[in-house]
Amino acid sequence: MTTVTLGPEGTYSHRAAQAVTDDEISFSESVTAIVEAVADGEAERGVVPVENSIEGSVTESLDAFAEYDVAVVEEIITPIRHALLAQDDSFSLVASHAQALAQCRGWLDEHYPGVNVEAVASTARGVERARGDADIAAIGHPENATNGTELKVLAEDIQDRSSNATRFVVVAPKSERSEAGGKSSFIVYPDVDYPGLLLELLEPFADRDINLTRVESRPSGERLGDYVFHIDISAGLYEQRTQDALADIEDIAGKGWVRRLGSYDSKTVVN
Numbered sequence: 001m002t003t004v005t006l007g008p009e010g011t012y013s014h015r016a017a018q019a020v021t022d023d024e025i026s027f028s029e030s031v032t033a034i035v036e037a038v039a040d041g042e043a044e045r046g047v048v049p050v051e052n053s054i055e056g057s058v059t060e061s062l063d064a065f066a067e068y069d070v071a072v073v074e075e076i077i078t079p080i081r082h083a084l085l086a087q088d089d090s091f092s093l094v095a096s097h098a099q100a101l102a103q104c105r106g107w108l109d110e111h112y113p114g115v116n117v118e119a120v121a122s123t124a125r126g127v128e129r130a131r132g133d134a135d136i137a138a139i140g141h142p143e144n145a146t147n148g149t150e151l152k153v154l155a156e157d158i159q160d161r162s163s164n165a166t167r168f169v170v171v172a173p174k175s176e177r178s179e180a181g182g183k184s185s186f187i188v189y190p191d192v193d194y195p196g197l198l199l200e201l202l203e204p205f206a207d208r209d210i211n212l213t214r215v216e217s218r219p220s221g222e223r224l225g226d227y228v229f230h231i232d233i234s235a236g237l238y239e240q241r242t243q244d245a246l247a248d249i250e251d252i253a254g255k256g257w258v259r260r261l262g263s264y265d266s267k268t269v270v271n
């Protein structure tokens with residue numbers, strides 16, 4: 001089974017993927033490309049970050065789930081502890097994934113005020129840049145400095161909150177969508193807009209005592225003010241109350257659509 005995730009080797013996504021498979025892992029340059037590869041049958045699994053406790057949504061993942069029809073089959077929650085990696089202290093630029101830069105913004109401001117930052121495709125891509133250039137530091141997992149590289153760990157635990165954690169999901173072809181599991185995800189795109197619409201979309205869950213673990217609005221991309229809602233609940237699709245709530249939501253969505261990404265279990269991994 002081929003699993004594709006954000007590369008190159010050494011990203012947090014790679015580490016999350018290693019926690020769920022012993023099989024081959026291949027790398028892609030973007031979350032969108034990973035989800036597309038799974039939707040097109042080019043990979044059997046994809047591992048992508050979806051949410052961080054400091055920075056919030058990885059919007060590229062949510063938008064890819066709205067665009068490509070895939071299933072979510074597992075959730076991985078992992079603490080994220082960033083390190084500053086460089087050849088020495090003489091760097092003038094910090095290169096990392098935008099989320100990592102954002103998660104360490106306060107620490108960078110305090111220790112390297114005014115330093116230039118550059119967002120690159122992944123933390124491991126930043127590590128590559130730092131390996132080849134003493135002017136560049138990277139932010140990433142400290143083990144990126146141990147595998148026979150010239151990089152040093154200049155500082156550890158530089159994330160602005162010690163509780164920093166990221167939620168990743170494993171995506172699979174839609175034919176593998178499961179109804180079993182303690183959590184479920186949906187996307188709702190109503191074709192209507194009126195006062196109280198969002199309230200109405202959430203009431204079917206409240207009425208059945210189903211806890212929402214996340215509600216996120218993303219622009220549909222069609223026109224200003226037009227939204228797609230991403231909803232996660234702590235209940236399985238196999239449960240009658242979930243089916244009933246979704247039937248109500250389908251009525252409210254009218255000619256729009258409701259996509260069930262599936263039910264899954266969550267595991268916490270420390271790596």
Ligand SMILES: O=C(O)C(=O)Cc1ccccc1
Nearest residue numbers: 011012013097099100122123
């Ligand atoms: O760039 C990476 O290593 C990723 O996997 C994305 C990411 C960045 C920061 C925190 C968690 C995931």
